[in-house]
């Protein structure tokens with residue numbers, strides 16, 4: 260069978276599958292689709308990824324065709340079952356096919372992506388935090404626990420709202436050995452203990468140069484408010500920004516399951532919290548430490564307490580391929596959501612991804628720490644880069660090639676629209692249990708690596724993940740359009756998630 264012929268038949272089969280997946284095909288048609296998929300399985304896609312553009316495109320198409328057979332192999336009997344996951348798989352396959360049907364692709368992709376997102380939103384995760392009603396705009400409204408994290412700009416503490424009842428510790432649920440290399444134990448661990456007593460996390464920003472007025476603080480740390488909920492900031496402050504006097508509150512992103520939500524943001528005097536004098540004396544105000552250089556007031560952000568970062572989780576265990584695929588998918592979902600709303604995170608790394616588990620032990624990831632993000636009213640994500648003083652973002656190791664290699668000059672613009680997706684490609688290695696190729700251990704530099712320098716993912720990683728990772732890490736962001744790229748990733752990742760697949 261020629262490649263052209265096989266692709267034609269793959270397309271035809273795919274159309275039938277979409278119809279079948281959406282419940283549009285009459286039951287009698289299923290046998291014919293199954294038969295065709297069986298025949299196509301004979302002409303499976305190559306496992307290695309060729310490097311020329313034409314070959315890569317053909318591989319891409321072949322892999323979509325290969326997936327048809329894979330789906331069929333996963334069992335048509337489940338089609339009629341209509342479970343949420345199966346429906347997602349078939350929606351995703353329909354979407355994957357949309358990649359190669361040029362005319363209808365954008366319309367179809369958009370609609371199908373929304374359906375897939377809806378499927379995922381239905382998944383149940385840990386109970387949401389207590390509603391914060393009208394309170395929560397001052398420090399006294401919270402009880403602080405231990406420090407749970409520290410970065411270069413802030414310390415984060417576990418906390419509880421004073422106006423919400425505390426749950427007693429349930430010692431019976433604490434697993435005996437927490438640090439064993441075993442996913443199950445971590446699921447148990449995270450669902451208990453301090454998260455129950457301290458369901459909130461409060462980030463206290465360190466304020467060196469912003470001054471101590473609320474307006475100045477909010478203005479200088481405004482990016483932190485990008486994931487803030489509508490009532491997160493007190494109405495008076497919101498009003499000031501709406502009046503345009505200060506431009507304090509930047510563009511906000513709407514809620515998304517894979518993006519952190521800031522429930523409250525307020526300024527207050529810096530308190531002396533546990534470990535402050537030992538761990539960050541220099542950023543305290545002089546009234547709390549003789550050598551402190553910090554301002555008296557600062558910004559506090561109230562979020563849900565997630566218990567683990569992606570980095571901490573991956574240090575303790577390697578997720579199964581199915582869970583890993585789902586994790587990559589979620590990161591891309593989050594990045595896609597931000598991008599559509601005109602936000603580039605610009606500091607994606609495994610410390611800035613938080614993790615929790617759903618009732619089935621499935622990881623849910625949320626992107627956090629928007630301190631370096633770029634927000635633009637016109638959503639273009641094109642940053643004029645006319646001087647070295649323009650901030651390119653955080654985390655130089657995971658800076659996409661088009662950002663890292665930009666040279667400032669008149670008329671130069673950095674396009675951030677695909678930069679976060681590139682960082683997800685780099686993190687895919689960590690999720691698959693390998694060192695990140697752009698960290699010291701492997702040592703590639705995003706500015707000048709060749710795609711052929713990228714190390715192979717473990718041979719046991721599904722071919723779709725290997726392909727997706729390579730696509731995400733292409734040097735030239737123009738080669739794959741954002742929508743195709745992200746949607747293709749969804750399609751393949753969801754297929755891998757099918758219960759009987761690898």
Ligand SMILES: Nc1ncnc2c1ncn2[C@@H]1O[C@H](COP(=O)(O)OP(=O)(O)OP(=O)(O)O)[C@@H](O)[C@H]1O
Pocket residue numbers: 407408409410411412413414415460462562563564565566567568606610611613627628630
């Ligand atoms: N909502 C949360 N739940 C649990 N832990 C959190 C939460 N937010 C932050 N953390 C922990 O605090 C650490 C520091 O937070 P964050 O990254 O926001 O600080 P930062 O100073 O802005 O970091 P960076 O150095 O990347 O700029 C995180 O790596 C994480 O361990």
